[in-house]
Amino acid sequence: MSRVGNAERFMRTLKEEEADGRAYRDIDDARNRIGEFIDAVYNKQRLHSAIDYQPLDEYESGLLRLRREAPAAIAETEDCY
Template sequence: MSSAGNPYHDAQAESFMKTLKVEQVYLAGYEDFQDVVSHLPQFIDQVYNATRLHSALSYVPPNEFEDQLAQQAA
């Protein structure tokens, strides 16, 4: 955790929220909160964690990165 007043304190969370809004929320046209509850977890599991490339992980999806770590540990 960074010190108080550090502008990079919430950088990861802010980046995720921007991606979530731009790639899902603004495009989906949700009707109500139940619509959000049923669709956002699918986006996170099936797109963000499974297929979307992440620069902090050497441009591989998080699921693939975790698989690589597990293979290295074995």
């Protein structure tokens, strides 16, 4: 959310899809339910335009895979010389 507008967009999504009009028992209930929304919907289902319309979890998994595979790929190219 470091780009200008990303935090605002997230808050809009949170309000539209989870919090707007909901009654929470207390602050702990709100934290739990909003946390569940972020984990279940925002990170796993919602497509993010800044990362080629992938869900955040899928994008992060790809980054982790690249980090594991990149050293091996670099070593293979160095062996060719």
